[in-house]
Amino acid sequence: AQSVTQLGSHVSVSEGALVLLRCNYSSSVPPYLFWYVQYPNQGLQLLLKYTTGATLVKGINGFEAEFKKSETSFHLTKPSAHMSDAAEYFCAVSDMPDKIIFGKGTRLHILP
Amino acid sequence: SQTIHQWPATLVQPVGSPLSLECTVEGTSNPNLYWYRQAAGRGLQLLFYSVGIGQISSEVPQNLSASRPQDRQFILSSKKLLLSDSGFYLCASNRVANYGYTFGSGTRLTVV
Numbered sequence: 001a002q003s004v005t006q007l008g009s010h011v012s013v014s015e016g017a018l019v020l021l022r023c024n025y026s027s028s029v030p031p032y033l034f035w036y037v038q039y040p041n042q043g044l045q046l047l048l049k050y051t052t053g054a055t056l057v058k059g060i061n062g063f064e065a066e067f068k069k070s071e072t073s074f075h076l077t078k079p080s081a082h083m084s085d086a087a088e089y090f091c092a093v094s095d096m097p098d099k100i101i102f103g104k105g106t107r108l109h110i111l112p
Numbered sequence: 113s114q115t116i117h118q119w120p121a122t123l124v125q126p127v128g129s130p131l132s133l134e135c136t137v138e139g140t141s142n143p144n145l146y147w148y149r150q151a152a153g154r155g156l157q158l159l160f161y162s163v164g165i166g167q168i169s170s171e172v173p174q175n176l177s178a179s180r181p182q183d184r185q186f187i188l189s190s191k192k193l194l195l196s197d198s199g200f201y202l203c204a205s206n207r208v209a210n211y212g213y214t215f216g217s218g219t220r221l222t223v224v
């Protein structure tokens with residue numbers, strides 16, 4: 001069965017510092033992997049997704065994630081944090097075309 | 113591209129009152145449709161999904177029900193709200209055989 005584990009429900013980084021949000025997944029077949037961002041009182045917006053091909057995926061707002069099959073990981077990174085990056089981030093996995101399983105989310109705080 | 117409309121944006125209802133939340137989709141036909149609930153600190157909980165008109169799958173037994181009277185309309189209902197029904201309700205859509213969801217902007221429900 002699919003599952004997603006996001007390490008750390010809250011992560012704080014200084015403005016300009018590296019952002020690293022961790023995600024590990026479990027899937028019985030090659031998965032499709034996603035990162036979504038949610039700003040307060042809004043819906044979720046797709047940041048990036050991995051389907052097949054290149055394992056380093058670039059998304060919007062300068063974020064990228066790398067699919068590492070051997071580590072069953074799909075960590076999200078951004079070289080330099082901005083105040084506007086403060087939000088909640090969800091990792092998700094799908095190995096079926098009609099259902100996606102979400103992690104519990106990581107709230108990212110940016111320190112001035 | 114798809115657009116999902118959800119209303120109302122916020123709702124305060126007394127315990128025991130009925131509920132009807134509506135979600136409509138533009139820009140696609142025959143989508144899979146989903147209702148999620150997001151409670152504080154508990155991530156995204158899939159409540160219902162539908163692969164077609166009149167076809168509803170319930171993920172979690174509860175006080176809520178869903179209906180899909182038209183291809184691009186998905187309704188979440190309750191006959192009598194409980195305090196525990198409070199939360200942020202999100203509608204999502206994906207095109208059949210296309211991975212990744214589009215989300216609506218959500219409805220904040222407070223049961224008092």
